[in-house]
Amino acid sequence: MVSKTKKVVRSAAVAFAAAATITMTVPAGDAFAIDHIPCRGGENFLKIWSHNGGSQSVDCYANRGRTDFGGWWVDKISTGNNDLIYYDANGDSVKIERWHEITFPNRPPKVNSIEIL
Template sequence: MALAAAAAFTMTGPATTASAINKVTCNPGAGYLKIWSHMNGRDSVDCYANRGKTNFGNWWVDKISTGNNDVKYYDANGDVVKINRGKTISYPNRPPKVKAIEIL
């Protein structure tokens, strides 16, 4: 019986395994995806962790720092842009309007 329980746990893994992207507190040096954005006169700086995809609400992105993550963003024009880990990109003149972000 104990062997069967151990086998089941090994196949499914611990219940606390992260399975979806989530917004986290921006901690310097943590390696999170960090996005500076604006919309309707409001500025925002948000950080994300864990693999997955989430809605970004069509905010204009001014800067992206991928941290330890390979990232894709989906812009309002239908383009999908992949950015490799360890990159920081600024968009000072023509920021993309982003519908969704994904950590790969």
């Protein structure tokens, strides 16, 4: 009976050691979670001015990732220190490099989603 208990304890210890080794040697991946954040002056976040129906909005975003934009019409984009791709209702994707500000006074794009790279 003692040898059976020793085998169970030894097997558990080996399994624990293997799991610990894998955990320490496999690097954690990057977290990709775009965040909708409060807009503040002087910050270098992605900032988007948009409208839909009678509503207007100014939204700011930080961190990598992709999020739904709800098909709002975009009037202006300031990328700050972010590279951006927006996906419009026509199925097109448009990349805008960091540190750019673009306005769409005549034909604003209707944007379905945005992605910070």
